[in-house]
Amino acid sequence: xxxxxxPAATGRAPGRRERAVDVLVVGAGPAGLALASRxxxxxxxxxxxxxxxxxxxxxxxxxxxxxxxxxxAGRPMTGPAYALHWADAAxxxxxxxxTGVTVTGWSDAAVxxxxxxxVDVTSPAxxxxxxxxxxxxxxxxxxxxxxxxxxxxTRPGGVFxxxxxxRTVHVHRRPVGRRAVVVxxxxxxxxxxxxxxxxxxxxxxxxxxLPYHQAAPVTALDARLRHGVPLLVGARVxxxxxxxRLSGVALRHxxxxxTTVACDTVVFTGDWIPDHELARxxxxxxxxxxxGPAVDGSFRTDRAGVFAVGSLLHxxxxxxxxxxxxxxxxxxxxxxxxxGTGPAVRVPVEVDAPLLWIAPNRIDPADPCVATxxxxxxxxxxxxxxxxxxxxxxxxxxxxxxxxxxxxxxxTVRLSAAWTANVGAGADGEPVRIxxxx
Ligand SMILES: Cc1cc2nc3c(=O)[nH]c(=O)nc-3n(C[C@H](O)[C@H](O)[C@H](O)COP(=O)(O)OP(=O)(O)OC[C@H]3O[C@@H](n4cnc5c(N)ncnc54)[C@H](O)[C@@H]3O)c2cc1C
Numbered sequence: 316x317x318x319x320x321x322p323a324a325t326g327r328a329p330g331r332r333e334r335a336v337d338v339l340v341v342g343a344g345p346a347g348l349a350l351a352s353r354x355x356x357x358x359x360x361x362x363x364x365x366x367x368x369x370x371x372x373x374x375x376x377x378x379x380x381x382x383x384x385x386x387x388a389g390r391p392m393t394g395p396a397y398a399l400h401w402a403d404a405a406x407x408x409x410x411x412x413x414t415g416v417t418v419t420g421w422s423d424a425a426v427x428x429x430x431x432x433x434v435d436v437t438s439p440a441x442x443x444x445x446x447x448x449x450x451x452x453x454x455x456x457x458x459x460x461x462x463x464x465x466x467x468x469t470r471p472g473g474v475f476x477x478x479x480x481x482r483t484v485h486v487h488r489r490p491v492g493r494r495a496v497v498v499x500x501x502x503x504x505x506x507x508x509x510x511x512x513x514x515x516x517x518x519x520x521x522x523x524x525l526p527y528h529q530a531a532p533v534t535a536l537d538a539r540l541r542h543g544v545p546l547l548v549g550a551r552v553x554x555x556x557x558x559x560r561l562s563g564v565a566l567r568h569x570x571x572x573x574t575t576v577a578c579d580t581v582v583f584t585g586d587w588i589p590d591h592e593l594a595r596x597x598x599x600x601x602x603x604x605x606x607g608p609a610v611d612g613s614f615r616t617d618r619a620g621v622f623a624v625g626s627l628l629h630x631x632x633x634x635x636x637x638x639x640x641x642x643x644x645x646x647x648x649x650x651x652x653x654x655g656t657g658p659a660v661r662v663p664v665e666v667d668a669p670l671l672w673i674a675p676n677r678i679d680p681a682d683p684c685v686a687t688x689x690x691x692x693x694x695x696x697x698x699x700x701x702x703x704x705x706x707x708x709x710x711x712x713x714x715x716x717x718x719x720x721x722x723x724x725x726x727t728v729r730l731s732a733a734w735t736a737n738v739g740a741g742a743d744g745e746p747v748r749i750x751x752x753x
Contacts, residue, residue, distance in 0.1 A: 332443040338648060339434065339447035340364040340410075341418045341593060344373020345634045346625025347453030348401035348412075349641030350648070355408035357645075360652060362410040363445075365436065367417035371405075372398020373455055374626075375634055377481040380509055386635040397634060415439060421597045432620050449648050452599075452608065452616075452623040453641065454590040456630030458503075461555070461583055468555030471562070473580045477507040480582050484514045492580030496564050497521045497544075498552055499584035500528035500535070501725035503631065507582045508538050518544045519578055522566060524551045527697070529725040555581065585725060587630030597621060604665070604672035605629060611658055611677040612685030612735065613647035614640065619657030622648055629674040629691045632727060636691075643686040658682065662708075662738055663746040669696040673730070673749055680740040685732035692730060692749070698722040703752045706734050709745045713737050715752070 340347040343366035378394030422433040436443040458476040500523035528535040549569035556563040589607035602609040608623040625637035658679040671693040706714040714734035
């Protein structure tokens, strides 16, 4: 990998270096790398991408299955090949790529509006303060671990998230266990099943609280019929059992029954939380529903010059979506470098139950451009194909969109952006509301 490393530390304690770049991209996953490749290719701006991991590529680095790249490269790729594809694209376009470098915070969080953007960075070579004309947050998302899901019980070995599992199996090549339960039934849960099977682990059950799986039907059928993985619906893990090593999980079923499944491994999958720590520290407003930065249709946060893309905004969409957003965000970032302004008025976009969240979730009436090509939503219960999404503001209906097929939790629902130019101005804070008409 042709990536630049910071200068080696000298014998004395290194002082903090002060540097300036045009655009600093935080996170070398598909979103950050794709953005860097397009920006750097213009030849007009200096772009630096930093990542705290030792290798660039983000999550796909440890997804050793295929299922990446069809849209961008026209052929199926494994996660590591896909990671390399975007890292190469960024470096060949002229971006500087630095790994093992963590952005820890901002030097000027107290003055969000006009101050230059200055971030604090740490790496084995010491600390730095980087001043940038624009900062793009592409820090991704992670799965909530067992502790954050408040699952009681002992603290035995053998408890993973999908990310932990994939790193253990594919990156560190360490053994996992013999009998596993996978908690979740969305597409990433089936990736966990695949990794477990490749590691020679028997998957004794998948467990979901919902009454159905939430993956592509062919994926779920394959796991169930060809590989014999039973799907237990309407059930949740109530307790972890065992000392030292996991010996089983206690399940609570919706009908009140309790059962125990013997296993030495449990994988908690899905249930995402955006990696929003840096955004929060920078005083960037987070959207209450997504818990990622609140962004408008040009990926602008409410802090001038700070943009956000990828899983940080909508955990978690396919990698192609994250990369596409990176490419699309290049235009707004370049525009900011020229005119230096941020959005003046931002109309919130909010959802009513059973919808859970929407991204983007702000509209600038003066610039309603939705570079994302539309909106991404999630629902917490199934919506039939006869349902419609209704967009309104102040009681005025702006748009109605019929769903062409059922929508299920943990899968993408798309809403067209055709109505955004009709939102109207008005800084009265009246939100645009998205509701469901059945
Ligand atoms: C188990 C699993 C299987 C998947 N399978 C598929 C699949 O088959 N096909 C598909 O299309 N998609 C798949 N996905 C989804 C895909 O991985 C994501 O859409 C994609 O990785 C999102 O890209 P991103 O750039 O937004 O974030 P990420 O890939 O998460 O990258 C974010 C990067 O930011 C870095 N970072 C975070 N904070 C800091 C900081 N403070 N300083 C420096 N660096 C920082 C992280 O180290 C990381 O490298 C899968 C995801 C998972 C978890």
